[in-house]
Amino acid sequence: MNLWQKLACVVLTLVLGASIAANWLAPAGYAKQYREATDAPPSRAHWLGTDELGRDRFARVLYGTRISLLLAPAAALLSTLMAALIGGLAGYLGGVWARMAMAVTDLFLSLPWLFLLITARALMPLNVSPLVSVLVTFMLLGLLGWTTAARVLCTTAGSLRGSDFVRQARAAGLPGQRLFWVHVVPNLKPVLYAQFWISIPVFILSEANLGILGLGVTEPMPSWGSLLKELEGLVSIREEPWKFVPLILLVVVVTSFQLLLSKQEEVAA
Amino acid sequence: MQSLPSKITGHALALLATVLLGGFLSATLMRLAPGFDTDERELDPHLNAQSVQALRNARSQDHNIFRFYFSYMKRAANGDLGTSLALGQPARTLLRDRAPLTLRLLAIGLALAWALTLTLALSAAWLRLSIYDTLTTIVSGTLLCIPAAVLALLSVLWNVPGSLAIALIVFPRTYRYTRNLLVKAYLRPHIITARAKGLGEARILFWHVVPVVTPQLLAVAGVSVSMAVGAAIPVEALCGLAGIGQLAWQAALARDLPLLVNITVLVTLVTLLANSGADVIGYVVRSQEG
Numbered sequence: 001m002n003l004w005q006k007l008a009c010v011v012l013t014l015v016l017g018a019s020i021a022a023n024w025l026a027p028a029g030y031a032k033q034y035r036e037a038t039d040a041p042p043s044r045a046h047w048l049g050t051d052e053l054g055r056d057r058f059a060r061v062l063y064g065t066r067i068s069l070l071l072a073p074a075a076a077l078l079s080t081l082m083a084a085l086i087g088g089l090a091g092y093l094g095g096v097w098a099r100m101a102m103a104v105t106d107l108f109l110s111l112p113w114l115f116l117l118i119t120a121r122a123l124m125p126l127n128v129s130p131l132v133s134v135l136v137t138f139m140l141l142g143l144l145g146w147t148t149a150a151r152v153l154c155t156t157a158g159s160l161r162g163s164d165f166v167r168q169a170r171a172a173g174l175p176g177q178r179l180f181w182v183h184v185v186p187n188l189k190p191v192l193y194a195q196f197w198i199s200i201p202v203f204i205l206s207e208a209n210l211g212i213l214g215l216g217v218t219e220p221m222p223s224w225g226s227l228l229k230e231l232e233g234l235v236s237i238r239e240e241p242w243k244f245v246p247l248i249l250l251v252v253v254v255t256s257f258q259l260l261l262s263k264q265e266e267v268a269a
Numbered sequence: 270m271q272s273l274p275s276k277i278t279g280h281a282l283a284l285l286a287t288v289l290l291g292g293f294l295s296a297t298l299m300r301l302a303p304g305f306d307t308d309e310r311e312l313d314p315h316l317n318a319q320s321v322q323a324l325r326n327a328r329s330q331d332h333n334i335f336r337f338y339f340s341y342m343k344r345a346a347n348g349d350l351g352t353s354l355a356l357g358q359p360a361r362t363l364l365r366d367r368a369p370l371t372l373r374l375l376a377i378g379l380a381l382a383w384a385l386t387l388t389l390a391l392s393a394a395w396l397r398l399s400i401y402d403t404l405t406t407i408v409s410g411t412l413l414c415i416p417a418a419v420l421a422l423l424s425v426l427w428n429v430p431g432s433l434a435i436a437l438i439v440f441p442r443t444y445r446y447t448r449n450l451l452v453k454a455y456l457r458p459h460i461i462t463a464r465a466k467g468l469g470e471a472r473i474l475f476w477h478v479v480p481v482v483t484p485q486l487l488a489v490a491g492v493s494v495s496m497a498v499g500a501a502i503p504v505e506a507l508c509g510l511a512g513i514g515q516l517a518w519q520a521a522l523a524r525d526l527p528l529l530v531n532i533t534v535l536v537t538l539v540t541l542l543a544n545s546g547a548d549v550i551g552y553v554v555r556s557q558e559g
Contacts, residue, residue, distance in 0.1 A: 111536060205416050237426070
């Protein structure tokens with residue numbers, strides 16, 4: 001681990017720690033309104049000011065970071081498991097199964113990621129409770145984000161299927177199911193870990209895009225997407241630079257992930 | 270090696286199959302989506318039972334997914350793509366009116382993104398200055414960490430054209446691929462030999478490296494069309510540009526599923542055509558190189 005990666009680790013730990021401790025660090029809940037101080041600039045009481053509904057921006061940033069940083073790995077886990085199941089199994093079985101899995105993967109990959117997301121999001125009800133919207137958004141990311149990883153896993157499992165040790169195990173009479181779980185899956189682990197870590201920043205950015213477009217987490221629940229939506233009404237950066245804090249935090253976190261991922265990407269490739 | 274006509278035929282068949290399958294999947298999802306088969310007109314107190322029944326009968330053929338899709342395809346073959354539920358206009362008219370703007374945005378955006386990518390990647394490869402390489406990597410890496418929708422919002426704030434926003438969304442991705450391809454190409458034995466023989470950097474780059482990476486770059490160019498189409502959604506939606514990206518966003522917000530199916534088929538067709546085109550051109554380039 002080089003110096004930059006160590007720094008990235010520290011940054012991620014600090015941000016995650018602060019977001020988990022939001023209940024103690026934030027001056028109020030994310031939905032509490034200070035009606036006498038709407039759209040207020042930073043002050044002692046409100047470090048990052050308040051939004052147009054009078055909610056403390058610092059509290060919303062902390063809680064929003066918690067939602068995005070905890071649920072993006074959950075979505076990444078779901079997508080990695082799906083990729084392992086579909087891609088790994090199809091690659092191991094080979095033949096028509098592999099071709100079918102790859103045809104479905106190609107179909108998904110032929111659509112731009114954001115377009116696929118908004119289309120699938122539109123198929124679900126939009127007027128749902130904030131908590132359901134959080135679950136729907138991240139479930140959607142997990143359920144649709146498996147394709148690239150599945151392709152990599154299918155190829156890796158396919159090459160494992162033809163490897164000497166698997167052939168030998170098959171010749172020794174090991175049943176197919178045991179062969180898959182005992183000999184193939186453990187060898188897929190490095191690729192699975194890599195795909196898991198690669199998916200996290202992708203899902204964080206996707207949630208932010210969906211949130212800004214009004215198809216992500218709904219009010220009053222904060223997430224990076226809904227916090228960044230505030231930039232829509234901005235007239236000048238100089239007048240209200242504190243509104244850029246969520247964006248700066250997002251860029252710092254995603255950059256930290258990218259720095260940590262340089263090694264993982266080599267494994268995934 | 271496959272002949273060119275058989276390669277083109279293969280691509281055309283795969284394209285047709287994918288578009289048909291994509292359309293069918295979209296139609297199936299649309300049919301299964303919550304809220305499908307409801308019509309607010311049925312709540313109109315002025316309508317009597319027979320009128321309500323007539324409305325239900327009009328939708329009854331949509332109940333069978335195969336029948337629904339077959340009738341949709343049949344109508345589509347005759348140029349009838351149905352009517353948008355939210356906008357109340359024929360989908361064909363909406364797509365036809367908005368396509369030129371999106372195509373112009375995509376063309377200019379992609380041209381700018383590739384101009385920037387090739388300028389920076391080739392100059393970094395030519396100069397071989399680690400500070401320059403680090404600087405370009407930081408710029409592209411930072412842009413990669415900013416959500417596309419934020420770049421679209423910033424373009425509104427700074428009065429920057431939408432096409433430039435698309436370019437800035439696509440550029441970091443194409444730059445990363447191009448840089449990696451160039452780095453790998455420079456590690457090839459014939460390049461090391463060429464340098465050992467004292468060939469100039471410019472000659473090595475343009476005579477030995479660029480021809481090696483051209484087929485892969487063409488493949489990336491095909492993929493970049495898909496990236497640009499994806500980028501057009503936030504850019505058009507947030508910059509108020511009335512293109513197909515904005516239409517897709519409006520259809521998603523209004524749950525205008527019939528319109529979304531048409532846009533899905535269109536987007537699938539465009540991205541697959543771009544990828545197949547890039548693959549065929551790459552094949553021609555490779556075969557000419559021998």
